[in-house]
Amino acid sequence: MQLLTTADFDVDAQQLARRLIGTIIRHRVNRVWLAAQVIETEAYYLSDKGSHASLGRTRSREPLFMPAGTIYMYYARGGDSLNFSARGDGNAVLIKSAIPAIEYMSSVALEKMIANNPTRDGGARPLHRLCAGQTLLCRALALTVPTWTGRPLVSGRLEVLDARDMPEEIIQAKRLGIPEGRDQHLPYRFVDRRHLLSATQNPVRRSQLEGRDYEILRRRD
DSSP, rough: OOOOHHHHHHHHHHHHHHHTTTTTEEETTEEEEEEEEEEEEEOOOTTTTTGGGGGGOOTTTTTGSSSSOOOEEEEEEEEEEEEEOSTTTOEEEEEEEEOOOGSSHHHHHHHHHHHHOOOOOOOOOOGGTTTOOOHHHHHTTOHHHHHTEEEOTTTEEEEEEEEOOOOOOOEEEEOSSOOTTSSTTOOOEEEGGGGGGSSSOOTTTTOBBTTEEEEEETTTO
């Protein structure tokens, strides 16, 4: 596997959102590598009313205006969220959900991820739902705002790896949780079709129609 470099992030936000599907995010904690494979992303632009950058440049949002590949983290829904800046000021990609990358870590690491992210009653989450949401992902990987926001990826500590596991089909749909009047209609959400049950929300559930609610992007597209 190859480490992604700054050049891999220096592309359009939607292109980056698709590019990151299938990659492995791994974080070394006390000599143990925790790892997850990205299966859902969302793209954001400075001109997009749903983006943090559109709210103005502040100290906490400064990473969005830093070079491509800069980590931007913020608090949402009572937890931490992971983003990477893309090409152009204010443009970024949110890592929405993932699955444990079992093939790329030890059994001890998987046990640590499970322990990091228990259910409300203290039980173990099903593996396919362990990282099924932006805050669940960060909790499982032990990623926190104070430690990582504003920093670049650090080889040997926090890395994104190209696993050469791009899906044949990606579902493109509207982003989740965007308030009315803040460009909620924009189809900037991307989901690996192989792992719909591990997404924050299944974009092709029965009430959704292809061509109206989502599109299917094939690798050749």
